[in-house]
Structures are given as structure tokens and as C-alpha cells.
Amino acid sequence: NAGVTQTPKFQVLKTGQSMTLQCAQDMNHEYMSWYRQDPGMGLRLIHYSVGAGITDQGEVPNGYNVSRSTTEDFPLRLLSAAPSQTSVYFCASSPGGGTTEAFFGQGTRLTVV
Amino acid sequence: RKEVEQDPGPFNVPEGATVAFNCTYSNSASQSFFWYRQDCRKEPKLLMSVYSSGNEDGRFTAQLNRASQYISLLIRDSKLSDSATYLCVVNLVVMDTGRRALTFGSGTRLQVQP
Numbered sequence: 001n002a003g004v005t006q007t008p009k010f011q012v013l014k015t016g017q018s019m020t021l022q023c024a025q026d027m028n029h030e031y032m033s034w035y036r037q038d039p040g041m042g043l044r045l046i047h048y049s050v051g052a053g054i055t056d057q058g059e060v061p062n063g064y065n066v067s068r069s070t071t072e073d074f075p076l077r078l079l080s081a082a083p084s085q086t087s088v089y090f091c092a093s094s095p096g097g098g099t100t101e102a103f104f105g106q107g108t109r110l111t112v113v
Numbered sequence: 114r115k116e117v118e119q120d121p122g123p124f125n126v127p128e129g130a131t132v133a134f135n136c137t138y139s140n141s142a143s144q145s146f147f148w149y150r151q152d153c154r155k156e157p158k159l160l161m162s163v164y165s166s167g168n169e170d171g172r173f174t175a176q177l178n179r180a181s182q183y184i185s186l187l188i189r190d191s192k193l194s195d196s197a198t199y200l201c202v203v204n205l206v207v208m209d210t211g212r213r214a215l216t217f218g219s220g221t222r223l224q225v226q227p
Contacts, residue, residue, distance in 0.1 A: 033215065040121065042200065042219035043157070058214070090156055092215075101147070102215055104156035 002026050006091050006105035013081040013112045021076040021108050023091030031094045032074040033058070033102070034066065036087040043090065049074055081112040116140060119201050119218035127226055130191045134221045136184040136201030145204040146177055148186050150197045151220065157200055160186075191225045198222045 007022045025032065033048035035058075045058030049068040063085060065077040074093075078085060088109050092102040119136045126132050138146075146163035161168065163175040163184055174187040184201055201218035 035217075040219055042117075043217040045214065045216075094215075101159045101162075102157075104158070106156050107154075 004091055004093050004103050004105040006089075006108050008108060009106065010109050011111070013078070013110065015081060015083060015112060017081050019078050019081065021078075021089055021091075021110075023074045023076065023105060024072050025074075025093040025103070026072065027093060027095075027103065028071060029093035029095050029103075030071070032068065033092050034064070034074070034076045035090045035092065036060065036085075037090060037107075038087050046076065046089075078110075083112045086110060086112045115219070116216045117201055117203050117218040119221045121219060121221060123222040123224050125224045125226060126191055128191055128193060130225075131187065131189045132191055132223060133188075134186045134199055134201075134223075136186075136218055138182050138184070138201075138203045138216075140203070140205055141179075141182060143182075143203045143205045146175075146184050147202040147204070148173075148175060148184075149200040149202055149217075151200055152197050157217075160199070188223075191223075193225050193227060196223055196225045 004025045030051045034046040035043040037043045044060045046064050047066040049055045052068050052071050055066050068074050088107050090107050091105040094100045094102045117138050148160040149157040150160045151157040161170050163177045167176045172189045176185045198220040200220045203216050205214045
């Protein structure tokens with residue numbers, strides 16, 4: 001019963017490094033999204049995808065890239081890490097439609113030094 | 114102005130108390146509404162959806178007022194295990210693009226004390 005799996009759970013990067021946060025879901029959900037959560041800010045949408053091959057920007061997309069080559073996977077790439085990207089990152093998936101529950105991964109705690 | 118606004122709290126209440134959280138949203142085209150619960154250092158999980166007629170799930174009651182763009186959550190007979198952050202979530206679907214924007218409030222922290 002995996003649901004949404006994110007890796008890694010923790011990561012420390014140096015400024016300027018790049019990395020990819022992995023997200024996979026086994027529920028055959030069309031919709032996947034990435035959020036970041038900062039203290040006092042709630043969750044903010046970075047990028048989302050309504051299906052394989054389709055991605056779009058959310059509220060805070062700068063500095064991040066995504067791709068969706070399969071239904072299951074939705075990786076988030078940090079192109080050149082900055083201290084402002086220190087945050088907790090959550091991946092979520094949901095079935096099609098605007099009234100459905102979102103299922104979250106356990107999160108990735110990223111620190112950029 | 115934030116799209117979804119909540120009182121951050123914390124709300125410190127004794128066991129057995131009734132506590133209410135409020136949330137306002139700015140986009141009148143918002144189409145679905147939820148309360149999520151987030152425990153410390155964990156992922157958010159759905160607590161309940163919020164329906165126009167109001168709905169109840171055990172000790173939890175959710176209300177929606179579309180005219181005032183206002184959502185509420187009432188917790189009766191608080192338990193220690195209710196201590197968490199409660200996130201108000203609004204889902205807006207833009208029909209011409211299919212874009213779905215699940216927008217989160219910053220959360221209200223509840224601490225239930227023995």
C-alpha cells in the first residue's frame with residue numbers, strides 16, 4: 001500500500017548544486033503536484049501535472065523544473081540551489097476532477113547552505 | 114491578500130472543550146473545500162470535505178457559507194490526539210485550461226491540554 005513515495009527524506013545541498021526530488025505514486029492518479037511548505041506560509045504550489053506529458057506552473061515555479069513522462073512519476077528538479085529554497089517539499093497526487101482528495105508523500109526536508 | 118486566510122493560533126484548550134476554526138477565501142469561483150490535518154513534521158491528510166449544506170463526522174462539523182466566502186470547523190469534546198495543525202483548503206478549477214489550484218491556508222495550530 002505505497003501510495004505516494006518521495007525520496008530522499010532529507011537532503012543538504014550547497015548553493016549552486018542541482019538535484020532531483022523523486023515522487024512516485026501507484027494509484028494511477030492523473031493529477032500530481034509539488035508544494036513547498038515554509039513556516040507561517042502554508043503550502044505553496046510549485047508545479048503540477050494533469051497527466052503524462054502535461055505540466056504547468058503553480059504559484060512559485062522559479063528555480064524548479066518538472067517533467068511527467070509516465071503517469072506514476074513526477075520528479076522535481078532544482079536547477080541551481082539557493083538558500084531561499086530551503087524548505088519542506090511535498091508531492092501530492094489525486095484522481096481526476098476538482099472535488100477529490102489529494103494524497104501526499106511524506107515530504108523531503110531540504111537545506112541549502 | 115492571501116487567497117485563503119486562517120487565524121494561525123495557537124489555540125490552547127483543555128480536554129473536552131469545544132473549539133472552532135474559521136477560514137475565509139478570496140476567489141468566489143472556488144468550487145470545493147476541505148479541511149486537512151497536519152501533525153508535526155508529517156504530511157497533510159484529509160480530515161473532511163466541506164459541503165454546502167454543512168456536514169458532520171463524529172465530533173467534527175464543517176460549515177460553508179458561499180455568500181460570505183467563509184468556512185468553519187468545529188471540534189467538540191476535544192481529545193489530546195486532536196493536537197495538530199488544521200489546514201483550510203480550497204480547490205479552484207479553471208474550466209478553459211483544466212488547471213486545478215488546490216490552495217492552502219497557512220494553518221491553525223491546536224494544542225489540547227490535559
